[in-house]
Amino acid sequence: xxxxxFQNIFKQTKLLGSRASSICSSIIPHNxxxxxxxxxxxxxxxKELQNALIKDGEIQKLTHIPIKAALxxxxxxxxxxxxxxxxxxxxxxDGKKVLARSLMDKCFEHIxxxxxxxxxxxxxxxxxxxxxxxxxxxxxxAVENCKPIMCLTPIKRGGVRxxxxxxxxxxxxxxxxxxxxxxxxxxxxxxxxxSYQMALELIDAANNTGKVxxxxxxxxxxxxxxxxxxHYRWG
Numbered sequence: 001x002x003x004x005x006f007q008n009i010f011k012q013t014k015l016l017g018s019r020a021s022s023i024c025s026s027i028i029p030h031n032x033x034x035x036x037x038x039x040x041x042x043x044x045x046x047k048e049l050q051n052a053l054i055k056d057g058e059i060q061k062l063t064h065i066p067i068k069a070a071l072x073x074x075x076x077x078x079x080x081x082x083x084x085x086x087x088x089x090x091x092x093x094d095g096k097k098v099l100a101r102s103l104m105d106k107c108f109e110h111i112x113x114x115x116x117x118x119x120x121x122x123x124x125x126x127x128x129x130x131x132x133x134x135x136x137x138x139x140x141x142a143v144e145n146c147k148p149i150m151c152l153t154p155i156k157r158g159g160v161r162x163x164x165x166x167x168x169x170x171x172x173x174x175x176x177x178x179x180x181x182x183x184x185x186x187x188x189x190x191x192x193x194x195s196y197q198m199a200l201e202l203i204d205a206a207n208n209t210g211k212v213x214x215x216x217x218x219x220x221x222x223x224x225x226x227x228x229x230x231h232y233r234w235g
Contacts, residue, residue: 036068043070047078081136083143083174090178103195108135110199132206142205146177146212150223155232164232165223177212184211 041062044050053059073085084104091100115133122128132138151172152163168176185198204210 036066040066040068043067043074045070045074045076047076050076083140084136086174087139087143087178090182103198106193106195107198107202108139110196111135111138111202114199114203138206139202142181142202143174143177145208146180146205146216147173148176148216148219149173151176151219152222152226155229157232162229162232163222163226164229165226166233180212180215181205184215187211 044053044062050059053062088097088100088104091103093100112133112135115131115135115138119128119131119133122131132141147170148168150165151168153166154161155164156162181198181201184201185194188194188197201210201212205212
């Protein structure tokens with residue numbers, strides 16, 4: 001809006017073109033299109049960070065500093081899990097987030113039932129203590145176990161395209177892990193619900209077994225087989 005006002009002024013005074021844009025950019029600050037001025041600080045919404053600031057006494061420094069409003073996905077709720085929310089976003093299709101969230105909740109419910117059945121069948125206390133009953137813990141273990149360390153990327157050298165093994169970033173490894181789990185859950189019989197199949201895949205991945213773990217191991221074997229081309233990364 002401010003830019004439009006200045007452009008109208010320059011049109012009236014016949015100061016158009018590059019000269020008008022340079023004058024506008026010098027008058028309007030760099031954060032002119034932002035909702036908050038530059039001296040506003042981001043919010044600290046996580047409970048553990050807030051407790052750390054209170055413990056260190058650093059919270060007093062934020063008393064008179066203006067703070068930006070928290071975004072819609074920034075919450076201090078004890079039930080909020082950023083990794084689970086990311087998985088829900090990957091599950092979502094055509095903007096149907098309510099459906100994706102319900103599928104994830106049903107998946108956790110199936111995991112709880114399967115693990116409780118194993119717990120009740122177990123006769124020894126040692127075996128019962130080894131069975132994890134928390135679905136979120138199983139989910140985090142499964143995602144962590146499915147993360148690849150390296151991947152193959154095509155690099156062209158001398159007219160030939162080689163599959164070169166390269167290390168993978170943590171964010172992309174997490175992306176591959178979740179996408180593989182979703183793809184493996186879709187490979188099922190028509191009579192099996194997606195949420196139940198995904199629960200089985202997460203339990204298998206948490207135990208370092210299953211289709212996704214084999215896929216990760218196959219990728220690592222391919223990277224090992226193509227290690228002779230690793231130097232093409234720096235070519």
